Amino acid sequence: MQALYAQLLVGLINGSFYALLSLGLAVIFGMLNIINFAHGALYMMGAFCAYFLLNLGGIGYWWALLLAPIIVGIFGMVLERTMLQWLAGLDHLYGLLLTFGLALIIQGVFQNFFGSSGLPYAIPDQLRGGMNLGFMYLPVYRGWVVIFSLVVCLATWFLIERTRLGAYLRAATENPTLVRAFGINVPRMITLTYGLGVGLAALAGVLSAPINQVRPLMGENMIIVVFAVVVIGGMGSIMGSIITGFALGVIEGLTKYFYPEASNTVVFVLMVLVLLVKPTGLTGRAA
């Protein structure tokens, strides 16, 4: 049983990253109509940003949780202003190719300077150690990652589905021309939305740094699974991407326990099944 709980926890942790990343992808896709292939590279930049803050600036984990998403988010907004904005209205393929190219360049630059091996990033003092829950041993940091991710995901959901700013965002996703004709600066909103999605990816990167180390290619494997998550959950829904992210992490964890050979493929098998039955994804709205 101990091993089952341990795999469930690993699943929840991976699920946290899937949820944060697919949430950002869904927000970006909704507003910019771009499949952001650079998402994995930006997740990696979040982790590196935390690493630099600590090793060059002596700025620790807690500030990095705030600063790395802002810094990488600003980098993302520069990408949007200088490149992505020109793809508005074109076929998805252009955005996909551009962001894929950006991902290769970003990862290549980091690999050039830091190789492929991992750089260590220590767990902050306050989150070291573990707790005995009776049925299992819970490392504090891992529990923190799950809870904090859940809070951030729900806060993002609240922002988009329940606030006035979110209403602008939802409306502009449906009909940007009309929203702009009401006097709202939609291009600026699009830039900020991209920044928000990128910031969420960078936040996931900071959270993962103490668990998975900081590696130039850390986003590459992650992004493939996250795209499967997005396909399964459906691009249109915020809550859908959060729930699917966590659920698939858990399913992956359970598969590791019951049938480890399939643990790397289970997500893709599910993706195929969902595509066969409901091509818009579990919570997706028909286009």
Add this chain to the structure above:
Amino acid sequence: MPEVMTATTPGQAAATSTILEVKNLESWYGESHILHGMNFNVNAGEVVTLLGRNGAGKTTTLKSIMGIIGKRTGSVQFNGQQLIRMTSDKIARLGIALCPEERGIFASLDVRENLLLPPVVRPGGLTLDQIFELFPNLKERLKSQGTKLSGGEQQMLAIARILRTGASFLMLDEPTEGLAPVIIQQIGHTIARLKKEGFTILLVEQNFRFASTVADRYYVVEHGKIIDGFANADLSANMDKLHTYLGV
């Protein structure tokens, strides 16, 4: 200048000032050239109706004024400001609001969110209470999804949401299209009431019987140009011509 520029009755022209002046306006959707030099004006406090067949360019005229069309040239002056190079969000902030033909109710927003979506651009808009007095149905349906409303309610919502922004120049694109007579009547009352409150309204209508209950003046649009114009008082004298223009 074409004769239509002087289509206002003399008394009106003297008492009111031009708020919108469109000169030689041309517009394109991609490759297709839709407007071929529109010339007309709207005075403060007037209800002016654009009449014309389907595809004549009436909707395109409203979109060109609002700045939501691919390419446009010529001159659109609003209160003396040139709009032709402005983006639509800037134009909206000057106090121009559009109620589009397809109504543009957002499916992912409930009725309250739809109603509160357009930001207040200047003081002087209607309060929510005044809006609910005009459209009592909306108050009952605030929690409903925007697109779950009936066609008539959606039209009311589409008009209601541009009344609280403080915009004083309203462009209504076929607000009666496809609606039941009793609702058309309610929209007619609303337009009359708005006129009394000092709003200026540029209306696009196919239904000139409805238009005749609210309009001060008419322009007839054909092939992307204004081909005629007359005051409401001269409507019956122009009936034969109008039937020819509209092919009814």
